[in-house]
Amino acid sequence: MKLFSCENCRQTLYFENSRCVHCGVPVAYSVETANLVRLRHKSMLCRNGRDRDACNWMVPVGSDAEFCASCALSEVIPDLSDPANEQAWRRIEAAKRRLLYTLFALGLPVISRRDEPEEGVSFRFLKATDDAPVMTGHADGVITLNVDEADFAFRENMREKMGEGYRTVLGHLRHEIGHYYWDRLVRDGGRLEAFRAKFGDEQQSYEEAIERHYSQGAPANWNENFISAYASMHPWEDWAETWAHYLHMVDTLETAKSHGLTVRAPAADKRGERIATERLAFQDFEDLSTGWNAVTLAMNSLNRSMGMKDAYPFVLSPVVLGKLRFVHDLIRSGTSERQ
Numbered sequence: 001m002k003l004f005s006c007e008n009c010r011q012t013l014y015f016e017n018s019r020c021v022h023c024g025v026p027v028a029y030s031v032e033t034a035n036l037v038r039l040r041h042k043s044m045l046c047r048n049g050r051d052r053d054a055c056n057w058m059v060p061v062g063s064d065a066e067f068c069a070s071c072a073l074s075e076v077i078p079d080l081s082d083p084a085n086e087q088a089w090r091r092i093e094a095a096k097r098r099l100l101y102t103l104f105a106l107g108l109p110v111i112s113r114r115d116e117p118e119e120g121v122s123f124r125f126l127k128a129t130d131d132a133p134v135m136t137g138h139a140d141g142v143i144t145l146n147v148d149e150a151d152f153a154f155r156e157n158m159r160e161k162m163g164e165g166y167r168t169v170l171g172h173l174r175h176e177i178g179h180y181y182w183d184r185l186v187r188d189g190g191r192l193e194a195f196r197a198k199f200g201d202e203q204q205s206y207e208e209a210i211e212r213h214y215s216q217g218a219p220a221n222w223n224e225n226f227i228s229a230y231a232s233m234h235p236w237e238d239w240a241e242t243w244a245h246y247l248h249m250v251d252t253l254e255t256a257k258s259h260g261l262t263v264r265a266p267a268a269d270k271r272g273e274r275i276a277t278e279r280l281a282f283q284d285f286e287d288l289s290t291g292w293n294a295v296t297l298a299m300n301s302l303n304r305s306m307g308m309k310d311a312y313p314f315v316l317s318p319v320v321l322g323k324l325r326f327v328h329d330l331i332r333s334g335t336s337e338r339q
Contacts, residue, residue, distance in 0.1 A: 001101065001251055002258040004036040015101065016094065018049065018056040028058045029097075031069050031104060046071050052080075054090050057097060070097045073112055076124035078147050085127060088150035092125050095170040099177065102251050106331055108181065113141055119188075121180050136172055138179035145172055163229065165313030171244055178243030179236065185330055186239070198326045199242075200235040209234040225319045238323070245314070246327045249292050256295050285328045289321060 004013040011022035013036050019026050026039040028049070039045060039058070046068035048055035057068035065072065071093065078085040103110055113120035124144045128134040134146040148154045150169055159167035186195045196202070210233065218229035226232045231241035296312040303311045316324070 001098065001255045006036075007038045015098065016056065018053070028056050030058050030061075032061055034101075034104065048093070052086075055093060055097070069110070070100050072114075073100075073110075073121065073123050074125065075113070075122040075142070076126060078125055078127045082127075084151075085147060088147040089125060091150040092145060092147065092169055092173075095168075095173055096123065098170060098251070099173045099247070102247050103177070105254075106250070108331065109184065119184065121177070136176065138176045141180055141183070143173070143176040143180065145169070145176070165228075171248075174244035174247045175240045178240035181243065182236065182239050189330075191330065194326070195239070196235070198323050199238045202235040202239075204234070206234055206236065223315055224317050227314060227316070227320050227323075242320070242323045243327055246324055246331075249288060249324075253288065253291050253295060256291075261295070261298075285325050288328065289316070289324070292316075 001015050004015070004017075005011065006013055006020040006023060006025060006027065008025045009020060009023040011020055013020060013027060015029070015036070017027055017036060027036045028039040028045055029035070030037050036056075037058075042050055044058050046055040046057050046059055047066040048068075048071050049057070055068060055071055057070055059065045059068055073096070074093070077089055080086045080089060100110060111120040113122040119141070121141045121143065124142060125147050126134040126144060127147050134144065134148075136146050136149065137144055149158075149172055155167055155169075158164075182195075186192060213230075213233040218226075218232045222229050222232040226238060227241050227245050231238040293316075296314075299312050300310040303309065
């Protein structure tokens with residue numbers, strides 16, 4: 001995520017800002033320009049921003065739409081008369097906007113199911129009850145998220161119970177959208193054989209894979225071949241976990257670059273001296289992986305200095321890097337074809 005600046009006073013703005021804290025000018029995010037711009041009329045703002053101060057995105061230019069490109073994808077939301085639901089919804093929508101920022105930046109197609117019922121995507125944010133449990137997941141372009149995942153205590157409890165090093169709302173959304181793009185880019189894009197060479201045969205029974213995973217757990221050496229224990233369950237989950245991780249990398253590296261962060265890569269030159277990473281670009285996969293290694297080393301070292309657990313609890317084996325490269329190349333090739 002890049003930093004933004006106020007058009008009026010040049011003060012630094014962040015993606016979530018709806019007003020410049022320095023000069024007070026109202027601002028909103030424009031998808032068309034990928035920038036925070038001065039909001040000159042409230043009618044330009046998403047309805048969720050106007051009515052609830054819950055969104056800082058503008059509606060599409062020249063459109064009579066009520067909702068922005070992000071909020072319009074929300075097909076079902078929880079009952080907002082419940083304050084806990086409204087708080088959870090705000091957190092989820094904020095994470096979705098960050099997800100979409102990266103998808104747009106990568107040039108990936110984001111189509112609403114309202115416009116394309118067969119190939120579009122939509123989101124359903126549901127509150128579980130004793131009679132109606134909610135499973136986070138994806139099916140035919142519909143991404144469902146249990147709103148309890150936006151509750152910190154619930155999510156931390158689930159993270160501990162599932163033995164996970166990482167669990168966030170944004171991570172869930174990036175994972176589930178990965179399933180959607182598997183349909184669009186791999187299955188419909190004629191890349192099945194190349195996918196199977198890296199991730200395995202997705203035709204194996206998913207139901208049997210679930211039962212095996214939750215009864216036997218992940219293989220003892222899962223981290224040699226998978227980004228997470230969950231990824232070892234089935235090629236579809238391996239893909240979605242790898243896809244989500246790629247989005248983590250791209251967004252975090254853009255943030256680091258935007259803040260002017262220069263770090264030293266763990267590799268050394270022939271004289272044994274550390275090599276400084278002057279820029280954190282990711283047009284090339286080698287730049288991406290080298291920059292990521294350097295940034296995550298710094299992230300974890302900073303956290304340890306504060307007495308906190310590692311911010312990045314993952315290890316990228318050569319096999320996992322090969323899968324990440326597959327995602328990178330697939331996105332790049334797809335973007336080139338669409339241009």
